Amino acid sequence: MEDWRKxxxxxxxxxxxxxxxxxxxxxxxxxxxxxxxxxxxxxxxQTYLAFSFDNYLRAIEPIHLKILWKSIWIGGLSTxxxxxxxxxxxxxxxxxxxxxxxxxxxxxxxxxxTNMLIRTFAWIVVLxxxxxxxxxxxxxxxxxxxxxxxxxxxxxxxxxxxxEMLHNNYTVIVGLVYVHLPFLILPLYATLExxxxxxxxxxxxxxxGQWRTFFSVLAPLAMPGIVTGCLLVxxxxxxxxxxxxxxxxxxxxxxxxxxxxxFSKARDWPxxxxxxxxxxxxxxxxxxxxxxxxxxxxxxxxEA
Amino acid sequence: xTDIVAGRRRRREVNPxxxxxxxxxxxxxxxxxxxxxxxxxxxxAFSFNSYKRAFVWKGFSLEWYEKAFNNQxxxxxxxxxxxxxxxxxxxSTALGAMLGLALYRYWFPWKxxxxxxxxxxxxxxxxxxxxxxxxxxxxxxIELSLYTIIVSHIAFTIPFVAVVIRARMAGFDVSLEEAxxxxxxxxxxxxWFVTFPYMIPGLVAGALMAFVLSLDDFVxxxxxxxxxxxxxxxxxxxxxxxxxxxxxxxxxxxLILITLSLxxxxxxxxxxxxxxxxx
Amino acid sequence: xxxxxxxxxSQVSRRAFMQGSVAAVGITFVGGANRAWSAEEKRLNIYxxxxxxxxxxxxxxxxxxxIQVQYDLFGxxxxxxxxxxEGNPGYDIIVPTDYMVExxxxxxxxxxxxxxKIPNLKHLDPAFTNPAYDPGMKHSIPYMxxxxxxxxxxxxxxxxxxxxxxVLEPSRAAKHSGRIALLSDSRAVIxxxxxxxxxxxxxxxxxxxxxxxxxxxxxxxxIKTFAADNGQDLLVAGEVDITMEWSGDIAAVMxxxxxxxxxxxxxxxxxxxxxxxIPKDAPHPDNAHKFINHVHDVxxxxxxxxxxxxxxxxxDAKAKMPKEYTDxxxxxxxxxxxxxxxxxxxVGEHTRLYDEAWTAIQAS
Numbered sequence: 001m002e003d004w005r006k007x008x009x010x011x012x013x014x015x016x017x018x019x020x021x022x023x024x025x026x027x028x029x030x031x032x033x034x035x036x037x038x039x040x041x042x043x044x045x046q047t048y049l050a051f052s053f054d055n056y057l058r059a060i061e062p063i064h065l066k067i068l069w070k071s072i073w074i075g076g077l078s079t080x081x082x083x084x085x086x087x088x089x090x091x092x093x094x095x096x097x098x099x100x101x102x103x104x105x106x107x108x109x110x111x112x113x114t115n116m117l118i119r120t121f122a123w124i125v126v127l128x129x130x131x132x133x134x135x136x137x138x139x140x141x142x143x144x145x146x147x148x149x150x151x152x153x154x155x156x157x158x159x160x161x162x163x164e165m166l167h168n169n170y171t172v173i174v175g176l177v178y179v180h181l182p183f184l185i186l187p188l189y190a191t192l193e194x195x196x197x198x199x200x201x202x203x204x205x206x207x208x209g210q211w212r213t214f215f216s217v218l219a220p221l222a223m224p225g226i227v228t229g230c231l232l233v234x235x236x237x238x239x240x241x242x243x244x245x246x247x248x249x250x251x252x253x254x255x256x257x258x259x260x261x262x263f264s265k266a267r268d269w270p271x272x273x274x275x276x277x278x279x280x281x282x283x284x285x286x287x288x289x290x291x292x293x294x295x296x297x298x299x300x301x302x303e304a
Numbered sequence: 305x306t307d308i309v310a311g312r313r314r315r316r317e318v319n320p321x322x323x324x325x326x327x328x329x330x331x332x333x334x335x336x337x338x339x340x341x342x343x344x345x346x347x348x349a350f351s352f353n354s355y356k357r358a359f360v361w362k363g364f365s366l367e368w369y370e371k372a373f374n375n376q377x378x379x380x381x382x383x384x385x386x387x388x389x390x391x392x393x394x395x396s397t398a399l400g401a402m403l404g405l406a407l408y409r410y411w412f413p414w415k416x417x418x419x420x421x422x423x424x425x426x427x428x429x430x431x432x433x434x435x436x437x438x439x440x441x442x443x444x445x446i447e448l449s450l451y452t453i454i455v456s457h458i459a460f461t462i463p464f465v466a467v468v469i470r471a472r473m474a475g476f477d478v479s480l481e482e483a484x485x486x487x488x489x490x491x492x493x494x495x496w497f498v499t500f501p502y503m504i505p506g507l508v509a510g511a512l513m514a515f516v517l518s519l520d521d522f523v524x525x526x527x528x529x530x531x532x533x534x535x536x537x538x539x540x541x542x543x544x545x546x547x548x549x550x551x552x553x554x555x556x557x558x559l560i561l562i563t564l565s566l567x568x569x570x571x572x573x574x575x576x577x578x579x580x581x582x583x
Numbered sequence: 584x585x586x587x588x589x590x591x592x593s594q595v596s597r598r599a600f601m602q603g604s605v606a607a608v609g610i611t612f613v614g615g616a617n618r619a620w621s622a623e624e625k626r627l628n629i630y631x632x633x634x635x636x637x638x639x640x641x642x643x644x645x646x647x648x649x650i651q652v653q654y655d656l657f658g659x660x661x662x663x664x665x666x667x668x669e670g671n672p673g674y675d676i677i678v679p680t681d682y683m684v685e686x687x688x689x690x691x692x693x694x695x696x697x698x699x700k701i702p703n704l705k706h707l708d709p710a711f712t713n714p715a716y717d718p719g720m721k722h723s724i725p726y727m728x729x730x731x732x733x734x735x736x737x738x739x740x741x742x743x744x745x746x747x748x749x750v751l752e753p754s755r756a757a758k759h760s761g762r763i764a765l766l767s768d769s770r771a772v773i774x775x776x777x778x779x780x781x782x783x784x785x786x787x788x789x790x791x792x793x794x795x796x797x798x799x800x801x802x803x804x805x806i807k808t809f810a811a812d813n814g815q816d817l818l819v820a821g822e823v824d825i826t827m828e829w830s831g832d833i834a835a836v837m838x839x840x841x842x843x844x845x846x847x848x849x850x851x852x853x854x855x856x857x858x859x860x861i862p863k864d865a866p867h868p869d870n871a872h873k874f875i876n877h878v879h880d881v882x883x884x885x886x887x888x889x890x891x892x893x894x895x896x897x898x899d900a901k902a903k904m905p906k907e908y909t910d911x912x913x914x915x916x917x918x919x920x921x922x923x924x925x926x927x928x929x930v931g932e933h934t935r936l937y938d939e940a941w942t943a944i945q946a947s
Binding site for chain 1: 662668809811820931934937945947
């Protein structure tokens with residue numbers, strides 16, 4: 001890393017516009033809502049400014065922590081599945097011939113040009129009791145029944161009962177993986193694309209197997225992409241409220257749903273703001289520490 | 305010795321890094337493809353449903369396409385969505401890329417705090433940001449319009465682009481830039497001929513991400529929209545109280561087809577262009 | 584209520600009124616809008632639910648008045664409220680539900696109406712002209728109404744459900760375990776549980792609300808999901824056999840399909856009324872009055888009711904509607920049931936009780 005003073009003009013040119021934008025159109029508004037988080041709800045849903053930590057104390061009540069914990073779990077599981085699915089895809093695209101890369105990327109992103117709500121609805125059509133999967137299974141069942149009847153074994157299969165696949169936490173995870181996959185594939189692709197293949201070739205030539213090469217060479221090189229992608233997917237899944245709303249069962253409330261409820265139905269903006277900041281503080285700290293760690297690592301390297 | 309050479313030669317026959325030539329890779333990619341497209345195919349199929357509820361198949365009909373083509377409000381929403389997504393993608397990709405590059409490259413005082421803050425748009429719950437934006441726009445007296453939507457979209461997509469660019473830059477070989485400078489290139493030339501080309505895949509990935517985020521956003525759009533600024537998601541969400549009809553499926557199908565054909569045209573033009581350049 | 588607007592309309596025909604009254608009342612001012620009526624541009628910005636209007640309503644309005652309409656959409660009351668809370672971006676007409684009207688009046692977010700500009704109010708059923716949430720319709724005009732009840736698939740039931748017990752009492756809900764959907768609406772669900780237990784729907788007694796909460800937690804294992812206002816779709820798709828839903832949604836299903844029915848449980852339920860209001864700082868209040876009047880024109884209203892199939896408070900329009908509409912229990916609940924129904928009212932600072940109970944139900 002360079003010290004910014006070495007080239008102040010370039011630093012200003014690169015940092016200036018985005019900093020200005022995020023300062024004016026994000027930080028200032030967010031400071032306003034941050035002030036709200038210390039306020040209180042009026043009887044009709046007004047926001048009264050005050051200075052109290054009541055909303056924060058309420059936010060860390062056991063029941064809200066329980067919801068938060070559940071969101072972390074579901075978000076983490078979705079992230080893991082996303083990585084499992086997304087890594088081969090990103091690798092495949094990154095190692096494809098150059099002229100195929102962008103078209104392949106588009107093939108991956110194309111489903112996401114349809115609205116998230118519609119995509120979520122599509123899963124209801126796919127997984128429903130009379131959905132596509134169940135219809136397919138029912139048909140197979142009917143064929144098997146007919147065949148067995150033909151073989152002199154009528155009624156062995158019994159009546160086909162559709163699988164109940166919708167409205168539980170598994171469907172929520174499937175939905176979350178589905179709607180967030182590009183947020184893993186895209187950063188991972190960006191990292192893998194430039195990967196110096198000679199490292200991998202060297203590893204293979206030196207006798208390491210594909211798996212060993214994968215874990216000791218490829219994965220570390222891809223780490224920045226993996227970390228970025230997983231972080232994005234995790235944060236977005238944890239805060240998602242649409243998917244649990246539509247695909248979830250009776251116990252699928254996640255932190256995103258709770259926050260949305262406070263801002264809308266409960267009309268309690270101060271509490272909603274406090275809940276939002278409860279999940280924003282750790283991320284703030286994470287990025288701040290991450291920046292300092294990178295700096296330190298670099299210094300150590302420079303000294304060595 | 306000969307054994308090793310022979311072994312190597314055998315391995316060289318299929319380059320071990322041409323993952324696309326390996327069956328397991330094909331299987332995995334095919335599985336992912338099915339996962340990605342199965343719901344989309346269903347969605348397209350149900351756009352031909354003669355029944356108004358998008359969950360039960362009743363028979364074939366083109367009714368919803370006709371309805372979608374004649375629905376003025378839907379067209380306007382569609383155009384608004386495209387307008388917002390296109391403008392905010394271009395701006396946020398440019399700003400986000402510069403930011404990502406600067407964060408990768410420079411150390412400056414208070415960088416930790418700075419990074420903590422600029423990544424918050426990723427984590428802030430949409431509704432919280434939406435409310436914050438509305439409060440802000442009213443407080444400073446900016447009238448809500450299509451532009452306030454665009455401004456907000458840019459604000460929350462910038463950090464997404466920035467993190468992708470940083471992930472891309474993580475493996476950049478700084479010595480390339482040094483070499484360029486040593487050979488007498490100016491700072492600007494070095495950026496334009498060495499650094500920028502390296503960033504391109506990151507830019508593509510970041511732009512796609514920003515576009516999808518903007519196109520999909522409902523909450524922030526709903527709050528920051530002025531009178532008459534309905535976007536596609538706003539239209540769809542408002543249908544929830546009654547029933548979302550296959551009209552939306554039809555419109556989505558048309559969107560997919562438009563994107564596909566534009567891509568095909570772009571690909572053909574690109575291959576002609578590169579061919580022409582070679583000749 | 585009937586005295587409003589009578590004198591004008593009795594002398595001139597409706598049509599003539601629409602064209603001539605602008606000049607006649609050109610000097611009147613309304614609400615806080617300091618604007619001479621005649622000076623208004625020919626525009627109107629409506630903020631309403633999607634497809635919550637007749638297919639021709641806006642066309643005929645434009646033909647009669649020359650006013651261009653911009654029709655914008657929201658998905659629920661809270662969204663609309665939050666959108667207008669900081670200020671009105673330029674809407675002239677909004678369509679909130681009863682409890683929301685009450686709060687918006689208290690917060691000064693809607694302006695008083697000039698009934699003399701809405702002669703078609705005479706078509707309203709007197710039962711609707713003095714609502715509890717807005718006595719004397721000073722700020723709001725009823726638009727459509729309905730009930731909350733149970734939509735069910737007839738073939739899946741031994742006998743038609745008649746009580747909330749069928750979905751709320753664990754022992755009886757077990758019969759349809761996993762085939763029941765409740766709405767994802769805290770006030771409605773807890774309110775109905777309160778009704779079932781014999782308490783008022785708008786109870787502010789923490790103990791009663793806690794009892795309702797515990798009942799809902801106990802019955803949760805038998806509930807498939809809290810449907811986000813798409814219970815009717817779940818019903819048709821075969822996901823559930825019985826669902827708590829708003830009347831009109833089930834009425835729409837019954838119109839399309841055989842074998843589904845709707846009942847308002849005997850303990851009573853929620854009855855709601857959607858209303859047309861003019862928000863504060865509306866740029867075209869005169870046009871807004873014209874629009875309200877237009878909507879309650881009998882022929883126009885018949886077309887609206889035919890399209891959206893909710894119950895109408897417009898008695899003269901109702902009289903012109905076909906039998907399958909007027910005799911449909913999913914549109915008009917029987918009077919004796921209706922007498923046990925209550926509207927959801929604003930509970931002020933007690934909202935938090937409901938909010939916390941709802942979170943507890945979801946999280947348990």
